[in-house]
Amino acid sequence: MKYLSRNKKLTVNFLAGSLLAASAMAAPQVVAGEAAAERIRQLEQSLQAIQVELQRMKSESAQAAQKVKSIEQTATQTEQKINQTEKKINSLEERKDALAEKVDPLTQRIGTDITEKTRMLHFRGGFTHQMNQRNGSSIQSIVAPVGAQDQAGQDGWYVGAGIDWGLTRDMWGFMPRTTVFAELMFEYKQFGNHVQGNALANAPTMLAGGSLNPINVTVSQFTLTASPKIKFFEGSKIRPWIIPAGLAIHVMSPTSEAITYLAPGIQFGAGVDYNIWKDFFIGIDGRYQLVNKTDGVNLSGMTAGGYVGIGF
Incomplete structure (x- = not known):
């Protein structure tokens, strides 16, 4: 009986030591898993922040593109007005030249003979x-x-x-x-x-x-x-x-x-x-x-x- 009891104790001790050894061996893996999960969470947060920043930059870029388009439209309208003004100026100059051509003969006829x-x-x-x-x-x-x-x-x-x-x-x-x-x-x-x-x-x-x-x-x-x-x-x-x-x-x-x-x-x-x-x-x-x-x-x-x- 004493012999059996002693074997049981040895068995229990052996099992306890094995469990303790297994626990000791499994503890670093648990710790490592938690660290990896933390890093994954931080990466997700960084990605979310990057996505928010990308959305903001995209919105600003769209606004800037809209302003550029508006400026281009304004420049086009201004150019059209300038062209119309130039056409009017050219027309006035043509009329002036035509009038000068009509007046010149009269001036030539008058010449220096009439001193007024x-x-x-x-x-x-x-x-x-x-x-x-x-x-x-x-x-x-x-x-x-x-x-x-x-x-x-x-x-x-x-x-x-x-x-x-x-x-x-x-x-x-x-x-x-x-x-x-x-x-x-x-x-x-x-x-x-x-x-x-x-x-x-x-x-x-x-x-x-x-x-x-x-x-x-x-x-x-x-x-x-x-x-x-x-x-x-x-x-x-x-x-x-x-x-x-x-x-x-x-x-x-x-x-x-x-x-x-x-x-x-x-x-x-x-x-x-x-x-x-x-x-x-x-x-x-x-x-x-x-x-x-x-x-x-x-x-x-x-x-x-x-x-x-x-x-x-």
Whole structure:
């Protein structure tokens, strides 16, 4: 019995030692497995973090690509606008060139002949006509109906001169190439110099008992005017002009039967200048003088003639 009991103990001890040895041998493998699991978990976390970062970078890349596309679209639109603007500029330049081609011949025709002076001295002459026949203190008279009662004709001739002084080249901004001048002019008109005089123009006078011996009387008129003159087409060789209205002072000879010799009136006129060479001009004009009847004498009349002008 003691022998069997001793064998059991030996067997139990052997088994316990084997288990202990097996446990000792298995412990490192368990520890190693846990370390591997920990490393796997850490790798998974790192992979997840890498995936998150990749997603973020992908999103940012997509946004950047969208911005680049937007910039490209904006650049394309800007380029199109630039091209359209260049086309418009080219069109304007073509129009400008075409206009220059049209203007150049005019400039070549004008050349240096027209100096565009703003002042001109002109000398006038031509035909004049009175609307009414003249009476007066020394010709036909209702005050002294003694002696020859003669009248001058209604037609005559005139000479005169004047000066144009430029005020504005564009009618004070209202009309381009339209010059306004101030004209100061005087003229002498004659309607006859062999008109037989009445008793006051008789040698000796019939009022003192003399016989009929009338002397010749010259019927004339002096006119001084101040008028605005509007000339069109500055820069052209041909420049028409008008006088819308101007002041005129007339001196009659012989005087009226009331011994009046001054009569105010209004002047209207129109004409055209032609530049013949450098500052030299020729022209034609017509003028009408409207005058109220003064002491039985009506000086209303007209003139038509030509003139020569010098610009300075």
